[in-house]
Amino acid sequence: MENKTVIGFIGAGNMAYALIKGLLNNGFDANQINISDPNEELLLNRESELKVTTYPDNTALLSNSDIIFFAVKPQVLSSVCLELKGVVKSKHLFVSIVAGIRSSDINRWLGGNFSLIRTMPNTPALFQSGVTGLFANEVVDNEQKSLVESILSSVGECFWVNEEKLIDAITAISGSGPAYFFLLMESMKQAGMALGLDEETANSLSIQTAYGASLMANKTGKDSRTLRTEVTSPNGTTQSAIESFQDQNFEGIVANATRAAYDRARELSNELGDAE
Template sequence: MSQHKMVFIGGAGNMAGAVIGGMVASGYPADSIVATGRNAEKLKEFTGKTGVRGSTDNLAAIRDADVVVLSVKPQMMKELCDTIADEVSTRKPLVITLAAGIPLAAYQRWLGAGVPIIRAMPNTPALVGTGVTGLYAGEGVTDEQKSVATQMADAVGIAIWVEEESGIDQVIAVSGSGPAYYFQFMESMIDAAEKAGMSRADAERLTLQTALGAAKLAVAADVDVAQLKQNVMSPNGTTERAVKRFQEGGLPELVEHAMRDCAARAAEMAKELDK
């Protein structure tokens, strides 16, 4: 794993904290990582747990950084960029943003032309090392810099590069928001089992373990998920009847429409945040 001095602004937050933890666990030297935050007590607790260095001064932290990772809420991003723009535009470190919805054009205005920027869209399973991170590189990003972003994403799951910035909206629709789709389905299964007479605790235990097992089987199998579904179904059996009910109820079309709406909203947010 190549080593660069990396500064995570907002590094003690959940998502950045998960990435840092994954990198350190994967062998990235903790003393090459700096996490910044406004809450000194929380930052001290985080650095004590991970071994990385901490700072409450963003500008001081990035002065000799090779990579600056921006991990603050989208609504706070412009204010942050304004405070570090002079340093970033002069030195031009690689900037990786973990914030959803803000297009590269906005960062280029806020940080200055010529700054290499990568948009990264991780999802919440990164918190347990099974995340997906969509990545898009702006102009001027080198292969070595792309490798840094890939290593960062691989530390908490897998990395997927998209060729067009609009591809990030599709990543959001599939993996960024995707965990909530599965949580919704799990919730519905748990509710249905409880209504049928099962205890809530047993319904939750069975549902979550089944979801985990199905996902692991799908990852390990050498056939696609359509075939895995068929493997569970017997002609005129219990599973077939349940799956037919899903199909007759329009589940495939509903999923497609929901994902389209998600991607459309991501595009709308980009326009709103770019104003």
């Protein structure tokens, strides 16, 4: 089954692109990837760049795919599912990457109790450096779990959770997380320029520092607090900066921001699905 499995992406936007690019870069066959989207120009671009098969119609994509990834904005997911209702077969396996929308609501819209894996990937999938949280509903069997994990692990690391609400926590940390690091890099670049560096140098320093710090955390296996302590000499320059961050409640700022993302995911669940 695995070698012939056809994956269909409903929604050909940023996240579908990142996942498909990651899959192709990792040797996945473009003939086994379908996409559908109402934007004809986008479909043409995707077809010419990625060599995948495109469908302007979601039901046609469904009929020609085994695993269906929902990669649309949360606000349009119910209409997409309602359109598929009646065409869906029990053999189909659904994977949602949509923030906030509960698996029970998706299944209600699809009109049955289908195998559904709710996931939260992130955009570094584009370079096989993503991280994805996954939650399987009770209908999903081990073979389906392995299949989806093998697809998503080709674009980064995978972590299963056994409580669906933890997907909202993963959304708040890694789903939205790349933007937090971009904000930090942007701020460091601006700060460097304020200290007299030219824009290009300040930009490269901030990017390379973020990359190097992440690599160190990854390769040494040390936790980030230990790494920070090791590079913070008493009374040195780093200590001055860290104390300034901490005086302004850096940890609290991060905790509040991630809580806001988590709350927004829960709000989306309640706004767009059945209230819990």
